[in-house]
Amino acid sequence: MNLKKTVISLFTGGGGLDLGFEAAGFEVKLAVDTMPESIDTLKLNFPNLAVLGPNDAGDVTQLEGKDLLKAAKLKVGECDVMIGGPPCQPFSMAAAQRFWKSDEKFKRKGFECEDKGQLVFHYARLIKEVRPKVFLIENVPGILSIDGGSGISVVYEMLEKEGYTISKPFVVDAKSYGVPQSRKRAFVVGTLNEKVVNKPEPTHALNPDLLHLPYATVAQALYGMSNKLPNSETREHKADSIMRYKTLKFGEREQLGRVDRLDPLKPSKTVIAGGSNGGGRSHLHPYEARTMSVRECARLQTFPDDYKFLGKNGRQFTQVGNAVPPLLAEVMARQISKDVFGKVVKGDLQFAVKIFDAEEANKFLKAKSILEHKQLVYNDIKKSDDVKVLKRSRSADVEL
Structure with missing residues (x-):
């Protein structure tokens, strides 16, 4: 009987890691997070998944390995993979740069941050107690360099003493693997069977060749979107904000609101989360002077x-x-499936962006904005641009 490899997920958040692992043939047995909204999202989208939230002692600083194993219905050593990305704000340059650098509250504190910087050590403790065959830590690249790398070295030492082989940490940019977004992330992987997990070979590049496809673009990601999809609500901006946004060129930042107009023919800038206490933030739509909706960011x-x-x-x-x-x-x-468990997952990637010609996707996106949201179109967009491509798409049953 070919049973799926089991996964315990910590700091699960919106469930991105979990979706990817399940698409690759793994079975997520347990998800843990402290944000109530994330727990609700996980329960809705993974109805059969065991979930520990704030009402179920879902705080990793309080949890013990036996709690995770009980909830996942596993024994010590039976979990195949433990995955998680401890909150990245203490290690993130982007988070610090969004605020005054002199403000103590927003300094890049790394492992010294009392409420979040220590969570990676609790993660390491739980790895020791659960003893998964593989663990994965995902974070911003700063986790590898903050404090001269001394903090993460402590994590390495803790887990090496438990018999884990730590693969050479690596940083990847999501756009190099078909994600329509520039997003650099660090991965640390350890195994109990002395196997080494290698950095995946990039599949996309700025200058495509026989081995690399072109980067996926914003226009390709947004092609054919329906306004009726869940989480498609857009923010209503004040008139003066819209006027300021309308003057921006592709890729430019509006300094007062600290938002960027995306270039439709390039990968997006990093999708951001916004502050923990205020409203969420997103970049500006390429052709409409407004911030992107949650669904567009998704x-x-x-x-x-x-x-x-x-x-x-x-x-x-x-x-x-x-x-x-x-x-x-x-x-x-x-x-991980290939390098650790010797199983090559074949077939197309489930979450790959559908291949559309980038220029045609851009024409579609522009025409849709002119036709449906003319009052929001930027000053540098000609209102008389041809919209035949949109009408052709509609006649070809592209859902709008």
Whole structure:
């Protein structure tokens, strides 16, 4: 009997890692998070998954390995993979740069951050107690360099003493694997069977060749989107904000609101989560002077359209922005499957962006904005641009 390899997921958030691992043939047995909205999202989208949330002692600082194993219905050593991305804000340059660097509250504190910087050590403790055959830590690249790398070295030492072989940590950019977004992330992987997990070979590049496809673009990600999809609500901006946004060129930042207009023919800038207490934030639509909806951001993160995020709008953005893109997670899961368990997962990647000609997708996106949201179109877009491509798409049953 060919049983699926089992996974325990910590710091699960919106479920991006979990989606990717399940697409690669793994079975997630347990998800753990402390944000109530994330728990609701997970229960909705994974109805058969055991979930520990804030009402179920889902705080990793309080949990013990035996609690995880009981909830997952596993014994010590039976879990095949433990996955998780401890909150990245203490290690993130992006988080620090969004605020005044002199503000003590927003300094890049790394492992010294009392409420979040220590969570990676609790993660290591739970790995010791559960003894999964493989563990994966995902985070921003800063986790490898903050404090001169001394903090993460402590984690290595803790787990090496428990018999884990730590693969050479690596940093990947999600756009190099087909995600329509520039998003650099670090991965640390350890195994109990002395196997080494290698960095996946990139499949996409700026200059495509026989081995690499071109980067997936914003226009390709947003192609054919229906306004009726869940989480498609857009924010109503003040008139003066819209006027400021309309003056931006592709890729430019509006300094007052600290938002960027995306270039439709390039991968998106990193999808962000926004602050933990305020409203969620997103980039500006390429052709409409407004911030992107949660669903549009989810497309840039490669979440499927039927995956619904619950909670207030700001917390939906948090779930999407903090997630590992399911496509990148699927790539990582396939690499672990091959390098550790000797099983090559064949077939197309489940969360790959559908291949459309980038220029045609861009024409479609522009025409749709002109036709349906003319009042929001940027100043540099000609209102008389041809919209025949949109009408052709509609006649070809592209859902709008």
